[in-house]
Amino acid sequence: MLFFSYFKDLVGREVTVELKNDLAIRGTLHSVDQYLNIKLENTRVVDQDKYPHMLSVRNCFIRGSVVRYVQLPPDGVDVELLHDATRREARGG
Amino acid sequence: MVLGLRQFSQRTGDGAGQPILDTDNGEELMHVQPSVSIVLGNRPPDSPGTLYITSKQVIWLSDVDKTKGYAVDFLSLSLHAVSRDPEAYTSPCIYTQIETEAVDEDEDEEDSESGEVLDLSKVTEMRLVPSDASLLDTLFEIFCECAELNPEPIEDESEGHNWIFSADQLENEASVGEDAGWHFFQDPTNSIGHSNGDHDLANTVLQTLIWFSAQLKFVLASFTPRTTFPFGFHFHIPCSFKSMINALRMQRRWNMKVTAAISEP
Numbered sequence: 465m466l467f468f469s470y471f472k473d474l475v476g477r478e479v480t481v482e483l484k485n486d487l488a489i490r491g492t493l494h495s496v497d498q499y500l501n502i503k504l505e506n507t508r509v510v511d512q513d514k515y516p517h518m519l520s521v522r523n524c525f526i527r528g529s530v531v532r533y534v535q536l537p538p539d540g541v542d543v544e545l546l547h548d549a550t551r552r553e554a555r556g557g
Numbered sequence: 558m559v560l561g562l563r564q565f566s567q568r569t570g571d572g573a574g575q576p577i578l579d580t581d582n583g584e585e586l587m588h589v590q591p592s593v594s595i596v597l598g599n600r601p602p603d604s605p606g607t608l609y610i611t612s613k614q615v616i617w618l619s620d621v622d623k624t625k626g627y628a629v630d631f632l633s634l635s636l637h638a639v640s641r642d643p644e645a646y647t648s649p650c651i652y653t654q655i656e657t658e659a660v661d662e663d664e665d666e667e668d669s670e671s672g673e674v675l676d677l678s679k680v681t682e683m684r685l686v687p688s689d690a691s692l693l694d695t696l697f698e699i700f701c702e703c704a705e706l707n708p709e710p711i712e713d714e715s716e717g718h719n720w721i722f723s724a725d726q727l728e729n730e731a732s733v734g735e736d737a738g739w740h741f742f743q744d745p746t747n748s749i750g751h752s753n754g755d756h757d758l759a760n761t762v763l764q765t766l767i768w769f770s771a772q773l774k775f776v777l778a779s780f781t782p783r784t785t786f787p788f789g790f791h792f793h794i795p796c797s798f799k800s801m802i803n804a805l806r807m808q809r810r811w812n813m814k815v816t817a818a819i820s821e822p
Contacts (some may be wrong), residue, residue: 483635483636485635485654485656485681487654489636497705499705499708499709501704501705503701507638521638521639521640521641521642521645521652522638522639522640522641523638523639523697524636524637524638524639525636525637525638525697525700525701525704526635526636527634527635527636527704528708528709529709530635530636530656
């Protein structure tokens with residue numbers, strides 16, 4: 465649940481979601497659910513030469529299980545907070 | 558479950574009506590959208606047809622050719638999106654990407670483009686074009702809702718690494734392990750530390766412990782009077798269990814720390 469709440473805090477920010485099929489989509493994070501399904505708005509494909517037909521889709525739902533990475537805005541990460549939270553989660557409390 | 562797109566032709570009413578759903582397993586029809594054409598890969602559109610969105614899959618059935626239809630499980634839909642850019646596709650549509658069994662990058666769409674033989678299992682993109690473009694947002698939301706109804710099936714994580722997290726579990730394991738231990742005791746070729754397939758670390762440790770306690774019993778039996786033997790036996794076994802549980806707990810914590818360290822940026 466840690467990353468679910470973490471991503472919820474990022475709603476409204478620009479993120480890049482990289483899929484397991486190498487497609488990378490940049491867009492505004494609209495919402496995320498408990499399965500880490502991600503909804504983006506105002507999306508564009510990062511590698512436009514490779515995926516020209518996906519130039520722009522307005523909103524996009526990405527299945528959590530196909531996400532490889534989520535690239536975050538640099539100031540969207542409170543490293544200390546995340547450290548503490550992961551440690552707490554690891555202790556199971 | 559098979560990933561990817563597949564043919565679908567099971568219709569009610571002599572093959573002319575609605576798709577036959579797997580109602581026994583709780584599949585429900587969520588939405589019906591007439592006059593939708595379908596575009597697979599880079600092929601020309603098939604039209605017209607009716608789109609059926611169920612709680613498990615997306616089905617498109619041709620209105621013209623009653624034997625023609627396609628279906629894809631929500632589990633195979635990697636993403637779906639509303640596409641309105643005429644440069645991306647000439648008509649506004651729901652764009653979907655389909656996860657297939659084996660992605661062979663050299664020949665996914667070039668082949669299906671020719672249109673002669675269409676291998677459905679290789680189709681990675683599907684567009685659904687409703688005649689009324691104002692429906693796109695509604696359809697998108699329905700797709701989202703249904704996708705959320707289909708999370709990944711939970712894999713049996715206990716397979717392969719049977720970590721023991723409580724003393725109760727350990728005692729259950731012990732009864733299983735005891736046989737293995739005695740078996741081992743009788744068969745010295747099966748050396749300690751060589752787990753044979755389904756025996757994991759915990760079982761090996763347990764075997765070792767049982768082996769030692771068996772040795773101990775032997776030692777105790779030979780060096781102590783018969784009357785004190787049961788006391789010794791009972792005294793040593795709980796001790797071993799306790800330290801073993803602690804060892805496993807420490808290992809588990811350590812593993813989690815490592816995982817946490819890895820997830821830190």
